[in-house]
Amino acid sequence: MIGRRVVRFADERLRLAQIVRKGMAKVFPDHWSFMLGEIALYSFLVLVLTGVYLSLFFEPSTGERLYTGSFEPLNGEMLSAAFASTVELSWDVRGGLLMRQAHHWAALIFVAAIVAHLSRIFFTGAFRKPRDINWVVGTTLLLLAVFNGFAGYSLPDDLLSGSGLRIASAIVLSVPVIGSWMQFVLFGGEFPGNDVIERLYAAHILLVPGAIALLIGVHLTILIRQKHSQFRGPGRGERNVVGSRMWPDYAFRSIALLCAVAAVVFGLGGFAQINPVWLWGPFEPSHVTTPAQPDWYVGWVEGALRLFPPVEFTVFGHLVPAPFIPGVLIPAVTFLVIYCWPWLERRFTKDAVHHHQLDRPREHPFRIAVGVWALWFYGLLLIAAADDIIAAELRIPVFDLVRLLQVAVLILPLLAAFIAYVLARALRAHPEHRLTTMRWQHLGAGLPRRRRRHASASVRRSTE
Amino acid sequence: MTGSRDRQGYGAITAAFGITALAGAGFAVVYALDAGVRLQGLTLLVAFGSLAIGFGLWSRRHMPEGMFVEEHPVTVSSPDERRALYSAVDRAHAPLITTPWPRRMLLTGLGTLGAALLFPIRSMFTGPEPNSSLSSTPWRAGALVVREDGSPVRPGDLDVDSMLTVYPEGYTHAGDTAVALVRLRPEQLALDAAALAGTVNGVVAYSKLCTHAGCPVGQFVPTTAQLMCPCHQSLFDVPDGAVPVAGPAARPLPQLPIGVDDAGMLIALDGFSEPVGPGYWTTT
Ligand code: FES
Numbered sequence: 001m002i003g004r005r006v007v008r009f010a011d012e013r014l015r016l017a018q019i020v021r022k023g024m025a026k027v028f029p030d031h032w033s034f035m036l037g038e039i040a041l042y043s044f045l046v047l048v049l050t051g052v053y054l055s056l057f058f059e060p061s062t063g064e065r066l067y068t069g070s071f072e073p074l075n076g077e078m079l080s081a082a083f084a085s086t087v088e089l090s091w092d093v094r095g096g097l098l099m100r101q102a103h104h105w106a107a108l109i110f111v112a113a114i115v116a117h118l119s120r121i122f123f124t125g126a127f128r129k130p131r132d133i134n135w136v137v138g139t140t141l142l143l144l145a146v147f148n149g150f151a152g153y154s155l156p157d158d159l160l161s162g163s164g165l166r167i168a169s170a171i172v173l174s175v176p177v178i179g180s181w182m183q184f185v186l187f188g189g190e191f192p193g194n195d196v197i198e199r200l201y202a203a204h205i206l207l208v209p210g211a212i213a214l215l216i217g218v219h220l221t222i223l224i225r226q227k228h229s230q231f232r233g234p235g236r237g238e239r240n241v242v243g244s245r246m247w248p249d250y251a252f253r254s255i256a257l258l259c260a261v262a263a264v265v266f267g268l269g270g271f272a273q274i275n276p277v278w279l280w281g282p283f284e285p286s287h288v289t290t291p292a293q294p295d296w297y298v299g300w301v302e303g304a305l306r307l308f309p310p311v312e313f314t315v316f317g318h319l320v321p322a323p324f325i326p327g328v329l330i331p332a333v334t335f336l337v338i339y340c341w342p343w344l345e346r347r348f349t350k351d352a353v354h355h356h357q358l359d360r361p362r363e364h365p366f367r368i369a370v371g372v373w374a375l376w377f378y379g380l381l382l383i384a385a386a387d388d389i390i391a392a393e394l395r396i397p398v399f400d401l402v403r404l405l406q407v408a409v410l411i412l413p414l415l416a417a418f419i420a421y422v423l424a425r426a427l428r429a430h431p432e433h434r435l436t437t438m439r440w441q442h443l444g445a446g447l448p449r450r451r452r453r454h455a456s457a458s459v460r461r462s463t464e
Numbered sequence: 465m466t467g468s469r470d471r472q473g474y475g476a477i478t479a480a481f482g483i484t485a486l487a488g489a490g491f492a493v494v495y496a497l498d499a500g501v502r503l504q505g506l507t508l509l510v511a512f513g514s515l516a517i518g519f520g521l522w523s524r525r526h527m528p529e530g531m532f533v534e535e536h537p538v539t540v541s542s543p544d545e546r547r548a549l550y551s552a553v554d555r556a557h558a559p560l561i562t563t564p565w566p567r568r569m570l571l572t573g574l575g576t577l578g579a580a581l582l583f584p585i586r587s588m589f590t591g592p593e594p595n596s597s598l599s600s601t602p603w604r605a606g607a608l609v610v611r612e613d614g615s616p617v618r619p620g621d622l623d624v625d626s627m628l629t630v631y632p633e634g635y636t637h638a639g640d641t642a643v644a645l646v647r648l649r650p651e652q653l654a655l656d657a658a659a660l661a662g663t664v665n666g667v668v669a670y671s672k673l674c675t676h677a678g679c680p681v682g683q684f685v686p687t688t689a690q691l692m693c694p695c696h697q698s699l700f701d702v703p704d705g706a707v708p709v710a711g712p713a714a715r716p717l718p719q720l721p722i723g724v725d726d727a728g729m730l731i732a733l734d735g736f737s738e739p740v741g742p743g744y745w746t747t748t
Contacts, residue, residue, distance in 0.1 A: 027534035095495060098504045130539055163679060163695065170677035170742035173598075180594035180744045189589045190597050191678065191741075192639045227536055239536045249527040256519035263512035270505010286612075286629060286642035286672060286680050290694035305677065306696045310714035312743060321743030322714045323677050354539055388697060398697050399710055 024247040029230040033120045035257055040113035041216065042261040043106045048213075050103040051205065057093050059085040060201035062157060062194065071278050082157035082197050083282045090278065102269030107149045109265065111297040114142045122341070122371050125359035126229045129352065132342035134222045137215055139338050144212050146297050151204040153275065153295055157197055160275070162283035163292045166191060167305070171327035176320055192285055231358050238356045291388045303384030304330050307406050334378075360431075365424035365446075372420035376413035380405065422446035477525075480518030487511035595746045599739045601640045603720060607632035609645070609669075609730035616729040619664045622647035627684035627691070629672060632732065640740055642672035642680055643720050645730075648689055652703045659705060662721025662733055669720040669732075670706045673741035674698055676713035691717070715743065 011017050028034070059081040067074050067084040071091045079087075089096040118138065121127050127135040150168070154161040169191040172183040187193025228241050236242045244250045268274075280289055294302050304326035312322050337344070345367065346352060361368055383390070384405045391398035426446030427433060433442065491507035494500075523529075541549075560567060591597055609617050609630045622628055628645045635641045650666040662669075670691070672680050679695035684702075690709070691700040698711030706717035718740050721733040739747050 025532075025534070027532045030530045094498055095504060097501045098508075101501070102505075166679060167677045167695065173742055173744045176745055180598055180746070183744075184589040184594040184597075185585055187589075189591060190594075190639055193589075195588075226539060227534070235533065241534045241536065242530065243532060244527070244529050245532050249523055249529060252519050252523035252527060256516045256523065259512045259516035259519060263509050263516055266505055266512060267509035268505075270502050270509065285637060285639045286631075288680050288682055288694055290682075292695065305712060308712055310676075310698075310708060310712050312714040317748075318745045319743050319747040320745075321747065322675075322712055323742065326712075327677075356536060356539075388694075402697070402711075 024245065026224070026246040027228075027241045027243045028246060028250040029228050029241060029243040031231060033124075034228070035254075036113055036117040036120055038254060038257055039261055040110055040117055042258045043110035043113060043265065044212065044216065045258070046106045046262055046265050047103060047110060048209065050099045050106065051209070053099045054089065054096075054103055055205055057085060057089045057096060058082070058155070058201075060155065060198050062197050074278065079282050080157045080197075082155060083277065086156035086158070087278050090276075098266070098269050100269075101272070101274050102265050104153070104274045105268040105272070106265045107152060108295060108297075109261070111142070111145050111149055114138075114145055115297075118142060118338075119371065119375070123359075123361040123368065124229075124231075125355065125364065125367070127342045128355040129342070129346075130226055130354055131222075131229065134219060134226070135342055136339060137219045137222065139335065141212060141215050141219065142338075143335060144208050144215070148204055148208040148212070149295055150298055151200045151208065154200055155197060155204060156275075156277045157283050158277035158280040159283050159287060159289045160277070160280040160292055162192070162285075163288050164294050164298075165196060167302070167323075167327075169193075170321075171301075171323045174321040174324040175328055176315065176318065176324070192283070227356070229356050229358050231360070236357065238354075241356075291386070291392075293386055293389070296382060299385035300378045300381040301327060301331055303381035303387075306387055307381070307384050307402060307409060309406075362424045362427040362431075365421045365428065368424040369417040369421040373413045373417035376416045377409060380409045380412060384409065422448070474526075477518050477521045480514045480521065483514035484511050484518065487514060595744070598741075598744060599746070601736055601740055602632050602635040602638060603641065603643075603732050603735045604632070605732060605734045606725075607732040608725070609633075609643075609722065609732065610636065612636050616727075617645065618728055619647070619667045619724065619730060622667060624649055624666065625686040625689070629680075629682075630669070630730075640673060643669050644672040644681060644684070644691060644717075645669050645722075646684060646689075646691070646702050648703060652689065654703050655705055659719055659721075662719060662723070664722055664724055664730065667722065667730070668702065669722045670700070670702075670717040671720065671736060671740035672717075674713055675708070675715040675717060675741065675743065676711070678741040681717065 007017075007020075061081040063081050064078045065081050065084060067077050067079045067087060069075060069084075069088050069092045071087050074087060086100075090100055091097070121131075121135065121138070150164070154165050154168075169183050169187055172186060173179045175182060184190070184193075186196065186199065188195030188199070228243070230236055230241055230243070233242070244253075281287075293299065305323060308322070308326035308330075310322055311325060313320050348366075384402075387401050387405060388398055391401045394401070422443065423435065423438075423446060425448075426438065426443050427435065429445035430438070430442050487507050487510035491504065491511060494503040494507050610633045611617060611628065611630060614633070614636065616633075617628065617630060622645060624647050626647055630643050630645050631638070631641045645667060646669075647665075647667045650663075653660060653663060653666065653668060655663070655668075670681075672682075674681050674693040674695065676693065676696060676698050679693050681691045681693045681698075681700065683692040683694060684690075685692055685699075689702045691702055691706065692698070693700075693711065693713065696712050698713035699709050700706040700713070700717050701709050705719060708714060708716065718736045718738045720736055722730050723733045725731045
């Protein structure tokens with residue numbers, strides 16, 4: 001048997017028999033929500049494969065050259081090599097458009113899956129000690145994924161991504177003291193700069209994916225070392241994992257997921273047109289497309305830029321420009337809070353013991369409130385990034401919509417957080433119910449009471 | 465599990481993988497015939513989709529789920545183990561601690577080397593220090609005002625209540641040169657005397673770079689005599705010196721003083737007196 005021969009070959013050199021046997025028997029919990037991270041992993045795989053294909057045809061240069069190809073309106077024009085090669089990739093390389101669109105869709109799914117995975121980890125308390133270190137790794141992965149997505153869609157040197165880069169350059173420029181130096185270093189000079197495409201290319205295809213791959217390795221190694229967390233249930237405890245074996249049960253399901261991700265990505269790549277750069281046209285400093293919206297995962301920053309009031313102030317005679325607070329401070333604080341959340345929460349719960357069993361989300365109403373607040377806040381910012389389109393659709397003046405959203409982004413998240421808090425408390429008091437089976441009379445248990453009793457109750461719960 | 469149910473289950477799985485083979489071959493054919501992106505996507509969708517269904521069915525029908533238990537090891541070392549590590553570390557470090565100078569000099573050396581290695585970063589851009597390049601544009605006194613195609617402009621070329629994008633001659637593709645030339649009725653302009661001296665017959669020139677994030681302020685709204693930035697909808701009042709009246713921009717668009725030369729063509733009387741475009745630390 002060929003299988004046996006391979007095993008013997010490897011085992012005689014690496015002594016693998018025991019490790020492989022143990023690995024095959026590794027147990028994975030069976031809850032569906034544990035597969036969100038895998039969706040991210042598999043979209044990354046698709047991204048790498050499609051991306052390698054694209055890199056064979058893409059020319060990362062702003063140097064001008066003649067475009068001769070089957071997209072008639074641009075035929076015979078002098079275009080930057082980056083833009084020309086992207087148009088060729090889409091129109092003249094057979095299979096190129098499929099790969100390009102699949103790559104773009106996979107990137108959107110990649111970041112979405114990471115955010116969904118992060119939400120799962122957050123609401124179930126899986127980030128608590130000892131998994132707080134993996135939370136930090138995961139947050140870094142999110143940051144890198146967002147950055148690499150932005151870098152990637154800036155590469156074609158088209159008019160739309162040029163606007164994105166322009167705004168990015170203004171955001172970098174707004175950093176106090178070192179902003180202008182940073183912007184020049186990144187762009188190779190004043191915007192538009194000569195070298196930004198080449199630099200983004202190096203980052204997009206080598207540095208960042210390399211870092212992502214490395215950190216995925218770290219993420220999974222830590223996971224294997226610490227073993228999975230799991231929901232509570234009969235036969236489950238802090239000292240075991242109950243579920244399916246790695247091989248073949250879980251592996252088959254996981255491979256099925258990989259194939260499903262590939263199917264969705266290529267299906268979208270074939271049928272759903274995305275970023276048709278030939279319609280936007282080549283980048284030209286004094287031109288701009290309207291309306292212009294970035295990919296969703298940076299949309300919240302764009303929304304913040306649109307909603308934040310025109311605030312500029314001086315510090316010791318130096319200017320802190322308008323994009324600084326919405327473009328630098330809010331994202332920085334956002335990621336800082338995400339990074340620190342395990343420790344922030346521990347300050348309140350005084351809960352420093354190890355946890356291998358997950359919370360039901362309802363068990364921590366305050367945590368739910370924070371999470372729901374964040375989903376609404378950033379969701380509304382994302383909506384605000386399309387305020388011009390929405391205003392045009394609704395036939396209302398865009399400034400009225402901006403006003404409305406400015407108020408909404410402050411109030412609605414708080415309201416949603418309060419409702420979530422009450423519901424979580426009501427559900428906590430009625431553990432046998434779910435959201436869909438609750439009745440009005442159950443809600444009474446959710447309304448906030450005197451502070452002291454609630455505080456002691458939550459401490460007791462978290463130290464159980 | 466009965467034999468017949470088993471066979472039935474495997475039949476669907478086999479069929480799914482069969483579809484994978486067909487769709488895979490279909491992709492090859494579609495590619496060979498250059499039959500377009502839709503069919504390429506469709507064949508791959510079906511191929512991977514059936515693969516997913518096959519694997520999914522296989523695991524669902526024939527593999528046990530959720531009945532295995534794996535014990536956790538204790539995730540923390542015992543206090544004894546940890547103490548043993550501490551003392552091993554202490555023993556190993558003892559000689560390093562008793563002789564501080566090599567250690568101190570090592571840190572100094574590494575720090576210096578690290579700082580020195582930052583210097584080549586300066587090569588990532590050429591030219592003068594950023595703040596001075598940011599504060600200057602190619603607009604100079606006497607620079608000829610031209611359209612994107614390089615043709616010069618007479619004040620009368622603009623209709624009242626219209627806008628034209630212009631550049632200094634020779635710099636039509638630079639990042640910081642675009643200027644919005646707007647013609648209003650002269651009595652509309654509510655500028656101070658110095659600013660008014662830089663206008664010609666109601667034609668006034670402002671930097672086209674939005675002071676928010678630098679987008680070209682591309683839309684002129686004749687009814688309100690306002691310039692609008694398409695990026696985040698900042699509005700600038702043209703008669704009032706392009707002060708921002710709505711949106712996230714906080715500073716007016718800098719004005720370019722213009723006049724006419726002997727041939728009656730528009731020229732710049734001077735450069736901008738303040739930096740154009742988005743703000744930065746040394747913008748005043
Ligand atoms: S760049 Fe003009 S409003 Fe933001």
